[in-house]
Structures are given as structure tokens and as C-alpha cells.
Amino acid sequence: xxxxxxxxxxxxxxxxxxxxxxxxxxxxxxxxxxxxxxxxxxxxxxxxxxxxxxxxxxxxxxx
Amino acid sequence: xxxxxxxxxxxxxxxxxxxxxxxxxxxxxxxxxxxxxxxxxxxxxxxxxxxxxxxxxxxxxxxxxxxxxxxxxxxxxxxxxxxxxxxxxxxxxxxxxxxxxxxxxxxxxxxxxxxxxxxxxxxxxxxxxxxxxxxxxxxxxxxxxxxxxxxxxxxxxxxxxxxxxxxxxxxxxxxxxxxxxxxxxxxxxxxxxxxxxxxxxxxxxxxxxxxxxxxxxxxxxxxxxxxxxxxxxxxxxxxxxxxxxxxxxxxxxxxxxxxxxxxxxxxxxxxxxxxxxxxxxxxxxxxxxxxxxxxxxxxxxxxxxxxxxxxxxxxxxxxxxxxxxxxxxxxxxxxxxxxxxxxxxxxxxxxxxxxxxxxxxxxxxxxxxxxxxxxxxxxxxxxxxxxxxxxxxxxxxxxxxxxxxxxxxxxxxxxxxxxxxxxxxxxxxxxxxxxxxxxxxxxxxxxxxxxxxxxxxxxxxxxxxxxxxxxxxxxxxxxxxxxxxxxxxxxxxxxxxxxxxxxxxxxxxxxxxxxxxxxxxxxxxxxxxxxxxxxxxxxxxxx
Numbered sequence: 001x002x003x004x005x006x007x008x009x010x011x012x013x014x015x016x017x018x019x020x021x022x023x024x025x026x027x028x029x030x031x032x033x034x035x036x037x038x039x040x041x042x043x044x045x046x047x048x049x050x051x052x053x054x055x056x057x058x059x060x061x062x063x
Numbered sequence: 064x065x066x067x068x069x070x071x072x073x074x075x076x077x078x079x080x081x082x083x084x085x086x087x088x089x090x091x092x093x094x095x096x097x098x099x100x101x102x103x104x105x106x107x108x109x110x111x112x113x114x115x116x117x118x119x120x121x122x123x124x125x126x127x128x129x130x131x132x133x134x135x136x137x138x139x140x141x142x143x144x145x146x147x148x149x150x151x152x153x154x155x156x157x158x159x160x161x162x163x164x165x166x167x168x169x170x171x172x173x174x175x176x177x178x179x180x181x182x183x184x185x186x187x188x189x190x191x192x193x194x195x196x197x198x199x200x201x202x203x204x205x206x207x208x209x210x211x212x213x214x215x216x217x218x219x220x221x222x223x224x225x226x227x228x229x230x231x232x233x234x235x236x237x238x239x240x241x242x243x244x245x246x247x248x249x250x251x252x253x254x255x256x257x258x259x260x261x262x263x264x265x266x267x268x269x270x271x272x273x274x275x276x277x278x279x280x281x282x283x284x285x286x287x288x289x290x291x292x293x294x295x296x297x298x299x300x301x302x303x304x305x306x307x308x309x310x311x312x313x314x315x316x317x318x319x320x321x322x323x324x325x326x327x328x329x330x331x332x333x334x335x336x337x338x339x340x341x342x343x344x345x346x347x348x349x350x351x352x353x354x355x356x357x358x359x360x361x362x363x364x365x366x367x368x369x370x371x372x373x374x375x376x377x378x379x380x381x382x383x384x385x386x387x388x389x390x391x392x393x394x395x396x397x398x399x400x401x402x403x404x405x406x407x408x409x410x411x412x413x414x415x416x417x418x419x420x421x422x423x424x425x426x427x428x429x430x431x432x433x434x435x436x437x438x439x440x441x442x443x444x445x446x447x448x449x450x451x452x453x454x455x456x457x458x459x460x461x462x463x464x465x466x467x468x469x470x471x472x473x474x475x476x477x478x479x480x481x482x483x484x485x486x487x488x489x490x491x492x493x494x495x496x497x498x499x500x501x502x503x504x505x506x507x508x509x510x511x512x513x514x515x516x517x518x519x520x521x522x523x524x525x526x527x528x529x530x531x532x533x534x535x536x537x538x539x540x541x542x543x544x545x546x547x548x549x550x551x552x553x554x555x556x557x558x559x560x561x562x563x564x565x566x567x568x569x570x571x572x573x574x575x576x577x578x579x580x581x582x583x584x585x586x587x588x589x590x591x592x593x594x595x596x597x598x599x600x601x602x603x604x605x606x
Contacts, residue, residue, distance in 0.1 A: 033255075
């Protein structure tokens with residue numbers, strides 16, 4: 001279960017990072033309009049990182 | 064007083080971290096089902112910006128609630144934090160605004176639950192069969208009231224299952240939607256050529272905040288969670304980010320969605336997906352189901368189950384309004400902010416029946432007012448003339464936004480107040496960005512995020528008052544009526560009218576931490592108190 005949760009969290013971080021990269025790459029074309037997408041990407045990275053931190057704490061506790 | 068508190072049965076602390084998450088999710092997570100259509104109709108090409116602004120404010124509110132609920136794990140929620148931080152009268156105003164939100168919550172979510180059901184049962188469509196719709200919503204509200212009076216509540220396990228299904232389903236809709244139906248060019252086109260007027264953007268932003276209402280559930284969960292200071296911050300941060308991601312993702316997807324089945328207007332012109340919500344309250348009430356149905360292939364399945372899932376989640380949220388209002392009223396009554404009548408418990412079922420029936424009745428009155436334009440065409444012309452033609456859903460959303468913005472504004476002030484007046488309570492979670500300073504001889508940390516959040520939510524309150532014709536009449540009227548009632552009650556009881564009743568917060572806090580099982584924090588708190596007293600005695604004696 002922990003493995004699935006770790007994989008999911010990593011997937012969330014990766015998706016968020018891809019979204020962030022895409023948004024920053026489109027700044028010239030779309031300007032400030034990329035902001036909602038960029039915040040969405042940042043929120044996904046933050047959620048994934050937060051979940052990974054919790055999982056790391058659980059694993060640390062088990063050891 | 065002490066004896067009375069002891070005589071009251073304590074709530075069993077049995078909620079797990081997932082239970083705590085799902086409790087909050089089943090309350091706040093349902094909001095996007097209501098808010099999405101309303102915001103798309105109001106803010107058009109800037110809907111994602113409206114959600115972004117409201118979302119940033121919501122993150123600040125969420126962090127504030129997390130800190131307060133972890134530090135003061137009591138069920139009173141916003142009303143308790145504000146009363147403790149700013150005093151009785153402000154606590155009453157915040158609590159009264161929360162009560163408005165809870166009563167609207169009951170009606171609005173029952174209303175949209177029926178709207179989602181109408182996707183599968185067309186006879187429930189409001190514009191076609193307004194009386195059937197009205198009777199269905201009324202039956203739901205009355206049924207929830209009855210269930211709460213006899214003491215049947217949805218279990219945490221049931222909440223957990225529905226929340227898990229919903230998170231999974233929404234993630235699927237978004238993933239498949241972005242993969243197969245999202246066209247970035249459509250999003251940019253919508254933002255470029257359908258940017259709303261400032262008035263519409265303000266309206267959209269004030270409606271977007273209703274997608275983030277229900278953070279009271281964090282403090283309610285705190286009351287029933289073992290070791291809340293440790294558990295609440297963990298689950299709340301996940302909850303806050305999940306809700307923010309869903310809201311931003313849905314609004315971006317809706318603007319850039321290439322519909323699976325072409326959508327045309329009456330004259331056969333092609334429409335963008337988000338345009339089906341303009342001036343169509345039937346569609347506004349079931350936006351997520353309509354969006355899910357437009358995802359290629361998966362939409363065929365989603366069209367069958369998303370309306371059912373949405374209707375169930377909305378019904379749970381509606382129930383949390385009935386349950387939450389009675390609990391807040393009970394807590395306010397215990398703090399002498401409302402008459403003892405609201406602590407009235409049913410002899411047989413041992414539930415706060417008076418509060419449940421009273422606030423459910425208010426919800427029914429709100430329902431009648433919201434349903435009138437649909438039920439009586441003659442009244443519709445009166446609404447168009449005096450209220451810019453706002454429909455029932457608009458009326459409920461207006462008041463919901465007003466109540467939320469008011470209570471959240473006070474919660475930020477309460478947080479600042481508590482940071483200054485109660486620096487000795489151990490805070491296992493603190494909102495970031497604090498400035499150290501000295502206040503009344505104690506070292507305190509001033510929360511900058513609370514100031515930013517207050518400015519954000521206060522501007523949303525101003526947007527609400529500026530753009531919601533019904534909200535600016537009925538919202539302040541609700542507060543004024545409540546305030547007059549409060550002043551009369553305090554005068555009658557010979558309690559301080561504008562001042563606060565003297566309370567022993569030190570003992571209260573020790574008791575709160577003991578009951579929640581946070582014994583280490585209790586010891587730390589007692590040590591802080593001792594150190595502070597010793598320091599003051601030393602300073603007082605001039606040594």
C-alpha cells in the first residue's frame with residue numbers, strides 16, 4: 001500500500017513539474033494567462049512533496 | 064458551570080487521519096459541484112483567474128483554520144476562535160455568519176443534489192417542473208432534519224468510502240479530460256476573447272469562494288480526533304491542496320474543453336463548452352456531471368454515475384449543514400452567546416432537537432424564497448425588477464458567499480488576536496511568514512499571512528456586497544437581526560452587553576489539551592505559564 005502511495009505521490013509531483021515547465025515555456029505566447037496553470041502545477045508539486053514527506057515519516061517510524 | 068461541563072458527555076475521539084481527511088473532503092469537496100457552473104456563467108473566460116484568486120485566499124484560510132484547530136481542538140470552530148481572540152460580541156457575529164452559511168448549506172446543497180439527480184431523472188429539472196423540484200428539495204431538507212433529530216448520522220466510514228470514490232472519479236475525469244479533450248488553444252482563445260467586465264469578474268470571484276467553504280469541518284473533526292495537534296496539520300494540508308488542485312484543474316479544463324459531442328445553440332451555432340452555463344441555471348446546478356459526460360469514451364460511463372456520486376456527496380454536505388448548525392448553536396449557547404434554549408436536548412433521542420428544528424426551519428424559509436421565482440411567474444417579474452432577475456440558485460449562492468466571507472474575515476482577525484493575547488499556548492503548526500515582536504511583555508509572532516488573507520477575503524466580501532443584489536440586502540439584514548437579538552438577550556440575562564464574560568482561559572486550555580490526549584502539549588503549556596508568571600513576578604518586584 002505504501003508503495004502505491006509513493007508511486008502516486010511521485011506521479012503527482014512529475015505531472016505538476018511538467019505542467020509548470022509547459023507554463024513557463026508558454027509565457028512569451030500567452031503572457032499572464034499562464035498564471036492559473038502555473039499555480040495548479042505548483043500546487044500539484046506541493047501536494048506530492050507533502051505526501052512524500054508523510055510517507056518518509058511513516059517509514060522512518062517503522063524502522 | 065464546571066459541574067455542568069463535566070456532566071455533558073464528551074465526544075468519543077475515534078476519527079483516524081483518513082477519517083479526518085474524508086470528513087473535510089465530503090464537506091468542502093462537494094463545493095466544486097456547486098461552484099463550477101456558477102463561476103463559468105459569471106466570469107466566462109476569466110473563470111480560472113476567479114478560482115485562482117479565491118483559491119489563494121482559501122489557502123490562507125485553510126492554513127489559519129489548521130493552526131487554530133490544532134491549537135484549540137474544540138467543535139465551536141470559527142466562533143470559538145474569534146470569541147477567544149476578540150471577545151464575545153465578535154464571536155457572536157462570526158458564529159451567526161457561520162450559522163447563516165450552514166442554513167444556506169442545507170438548502171443549496173439539497174437543491175443542487177436534486178439538480179444532479181435531474182441529469183438521470185429529467186422530471187426533476189427545475190425549469191421544466193419547478194413544483195416537483197421544490198417538493199424534492201423540501202423533502203430532502205425535512206428528511207435530513209428528521210434523521211438528525213432521531214440521531215442518525217452518516218458514519219465516518221461511509222464518508223470515507225464516498226470521499227475515496229469521489230477523489231478517484233474526479234482524478235479520472237481530470238486526467239482523461241486533459242489527455243483527450245483539452246485544447247490549450249481553446250483556453251487561450253476563451254481567455255483572450257471572452258474576458259469579462261470588471262463587474263462580472265468580481266461577481267465570478269465572489270462566487271468562486273463558495274467552492275472553498277466548509278473549513279469549519281476541520282475544527283469539527285479536531286474535536287473527535289485523537290491527538291489532533293499532530294493529525295490535523297497533516298490531513299488539512301493534503302485537504303487544502305487537493306481542493307485547490309481540483310478547482311483550478313476543473314476551471315482550466317472547462318475553458319479549454321473540446322466537447323466530445325458538438326454543442327450548438329438554438330440557431331445551430333457551435334458553442335464552447337463553458338458557454339452552456341450562461342443564463343442557464345439548470346446547467347449551472349450540475350456542471351461537473353455535464354463536464355464528465357464530454358470526456359471522450361469515459362464520458363459514456365461518467366454520464367451514468369457522476370450525477371449519482373455528485374448527488375450523494377452534495378447530500379452529505381447538506382447533512383453537515385443541519386448537523387453543523389445545531390452543534391455551533393449549542394456551542395454558542397454554552398458560551399452565553401445564544402439562549403440556553405438552543406441547548407435543548409430531545410428526551411428520547413438525546414440530540415439537540417431545538418437547534419436542529421430551528422435552523423432547518425430557517426433553511427426551509429430560504430428554500431421558499433429561492434424557489435418563488437420558479438413557482439410563481441408573477442413573482443419572477445418582481446425579482447427581475449428589483450433584484451436584476453436573480454434566480455433561486457443565485458439567491459442561495461449570494462448568501463453563501465456573504466456568510467463565508469464575513470466569518471472568514473473574523474477568523475483571520477481572531478487568529479491575529481490569539482497570537483497576540485495567547486502566545487503561551489503551544490502551536491504544533493504555525494502558518495508561515497511570521498514576524499517576531501514583543502506584546503504586553505511577552506514575545507509573540509505576528510502572522511503576515513493572516514493579514515494577506517484578511518485583505519483577500521475582505522475584498523471578496525466587498526465584491527459580494529457590490530455585485531450580489533440579494534446578498535447585500537439579506538446578508539447584512541441577517542447580521543443586524545442577530546445582533547439586535549444578541550444585545551436584547553445579554554441585557555435580559557444581565558450579562559455584559561458589549562464586553563465579554565470573564566472566563567478562565569488558562570484552565571480551559573489545559574482541559575482542552577487533556578481531553579484531546581495532547582498531554583505533552585499540556586505539560587508544555589503549564590511550563591510556559593509557570594515561566595511567564597515567574598518572569599512577571601520578578602519584573603514586578605523589580606529584581
